[in-house]
Amino acid sequence: MEFRGRCQELCAVTMAEDPTLTLVRGHYFERMWPSEPMQAHWWCKKPDGTIVDPSCRQFPSNVTGKYIEFDGRIECAECGKEGHENDDGWSFESRYAFCCHRCHGRFVGVF
Secondary structure (H helix, E strand, O other), X not given: OOOOOOHHHHHHHHHHHOOOOEEEEEEEEOOOOOOOOEEEXXXXXXXXXXXXXXXXXXXXXXXXXXXXXOOOEEEEOOOOOEEEOOOOOOEEEOOEEEOOHHHHHHHHOOO
């Protein structure tokens, strides 16, 4: 448990020690947790693509799971429209993305 919730922090320390590393965010597929196998996660990557995960010990499979990089694509939780996290007009609440204020309002029951 000493590594849970500290992925990004531990990556920053590791990157300070090795400036050739880049920070990556996405999900780690933990096969040992069948009820919730997709875990939001941060890790580092070497220029050749090798994964360096300073917080891997939080997972029972200890890096034998699958690392899935987030590519920035998102989907509106209300209407299903697709976009990119940096597109103008999108808003976020918790793990939900919304393409416009109208969809956000409909989702939470205001409209």
